[in-house]
Amino acid sequence: MAPVHGRGFAQSWWGQAWLKALEDSALDLQQLKAGRRLARAGAVGAVSVRPGRVTAVVEDRGGARHRADVxxxxxxxxxxxxxxxxxVERAGHIAALLDREMPPHLVEDAAAAGVELLPGIGDLxxxxGCDAWDHCAHTAALCYQLARLLDQDPFVxxxxxxxxxxxxxxELQVRSVASAAAGTGFEDADPGSASGIDLDPSTATGTGTATGTQAGPPPNGVDAAEAFAVGSILPPLPSVPPLPSEAGRVPSLDTETEPPPGTDVAALEFLGARAAAEAHRMLTEALTPGHELRAPEAGLTPEQDAVRLAAGASGPEPWIAARLADGSGRDRExxxxxxxxxxxxxxxxLSVLEEEWxxxxxxAARARTAVEAAWDAGERPPLRAARNRWTATGAGAQIRLGRDGRWWPYRxxxxxxxxxxxxxxDPAAALSAAVGDE
Structure with missing residues (x-):
């Protein structure tokens, strides 16, 4: 995440509660101040969140990097x-979570049920890696950075x-379905009013009064936002089918029927084989754990797709390579x-190859800082910067800064x-790859 300037780390009340747990527990206030400075300077690397633990690599002011866990x-x-x-009994809680909110009454109701969601004193x-026995500047910086993540998404x-x-x-969907089947409906915050959903219209008379064993005033239903929130919870997905070991074979186009005039059968067979291979690749990625967290790929232009086809074909026929080069708007080289x-x-x-920005x-300031910090004093090779490209003088090597903040090696x-x-x-790692230094 980018450095923080001119505002607090937590804007939401639950993010502030997280920081209060940190600040009430830490014994050394100077370490907290140092942690705030590191977090504001962007010294906290990518934050990994998993059950029971949050982890990041934090770089201190001296340039040393430490793994910090909370x-x-x-x-x-x-x-x-x-x-x-x-x-499940309070559908409004589900609606709040889906809106990336954690209202106080949700936390209070959870506490009343014996479940403490927010950390208290000493819970963090x-x-x-610096071997500190209490909160050091590195773990404090991680906590301050996590408060920003909590602001965006309480599911963290x-x-x-x-x-x-x-x-x-x-799990909420399964319980909601079971609750509806049992006829329990939802409970309203006001115990004097009935707000359950009657799923069986035959239990109500034409005058709106309850029949059978039901007593009291007719149900008032639930708020529309609450009903909509419950409906947006999808049921559990079915089990994933097994992944085929390889892409399927393309049906042969060599038939007794002559192809229509102008149809290039060999090109169609090539495209069919590439489509099958691409489908297998996409299915493999889709079944890989964590795939749902990745950003979706943007659609390709015809020129980019020609490059993709050429990259996926192992030694395409010369005439196919020539057609792909023409389709990509390039020569063979x-x-x-x-x-x-x-x-x-x-x-x-491909964008880094073609685009100079x-x-x-x-x-630019972030890039210069990364380059200066990548090598020890006196070890950085002479680099000449021009726009997003940094060329090593006399080495025939270059690193290019992508728009995603990564460094790409070129030779x-x-x-x-x-x-x-x-x-x-790391710019140093990219340059090492560019000069062939394993």
Whole structure:
């Protein structure tokens, strides 16, 4: 996340409660101040959140990097059972969570059920590679950064407590269906009013009064927002089918029927084989754990798709390669360079190959800081910066800053800059790949 300037780390009340637990527990206020400075300076790396633990690499002011962990007790199965039962009874809680909100009454109702969602004094247990026994600047910086994540999504806290968003919503759906089948409906905050949903219209008379064993005034229903929130919870997905070991074979187009005039049968067979291979690749990625967290890929232009086809074909026939080069708007050498870029980074790698851009002031400052911190004093090779490209003088090597903040290695070959490997977050690692230093 970008450095913080001119505002607090937590805007939401639950984010502030997280920081209060930190500040009430820490014994050394100077370490908290140092942690705030590190977090504001953007010294906290990518934050990994999983049940019971949050982790990040934090770089201190001296340039040393330490792995920082903060542990939070996970809820027991019994506590989750009470929390889910409470949430199903109050559909407004579900609506709030889906809106990325954690209203105070949700936390209060959970506490009344014996479930503490927010951490209290001493609940945040620090562990750091600097061997500090209490909260140090690194674990404090991580906590301040996590408060920003909690502002955006309270499900981060629930994940630390032991359940991810999809798992929680699936369980709520199952319980909601079971509750409806049992005829329990929803409970209203006002115990004097009835707000259950009568799923069986035959139990009501034409005058709106209850029949059978029901007594009292007719049910008032639920608020529309609450009903809509429950309806948006999807049922559990079915089990995933097994992944085929390889792409399917393309049906033969060699038939007794002559193809229509102008139809290139060989080209159709090539495209069919590539479509099958791409479908198998996409299915493999879709079944990989964590796939749902990745950003969706943007649609490809015809020129990009021609490069993708060339990259996926192992040694295409010369006439196919020529047609793909023409379709990509390149000559044969240009297509070979584009294929290298695609193999190392897909559409993002292709963009870095073709696009030269000028970073804004903030991005440029961040890039300079990363380059200066990547090497020890006196070890950084001479680099000449031009827009988003940093060239090592006399080494035939170059690193390019992508718009995603990663560094891409390039090597000069017969007067042409060619991709030399996959991107790296560290400029030094990218340059090492560019010069061939394993």
């Amino acid at each position: 542990l939070l007790q996970r809820l027991t199965e019994e506590e989750w059972d009470r929390f889910l039962g409470m949430a 247990e620090p562990r750091c 806290l629930l994940l630390m407590r032991g359940r991810g968003e999809r798992e929680l919503l699936d 240009g297509l070979a360079a584009a294929v290298l870029a695609w193999e190392h980074g897909g559409a993002a790698g 000028s970073p804004d002031a903030e991005t 000069k070959d017969r007067g042409r800059w060619l991709p030399a490997g996959p991107p790296a977050h």
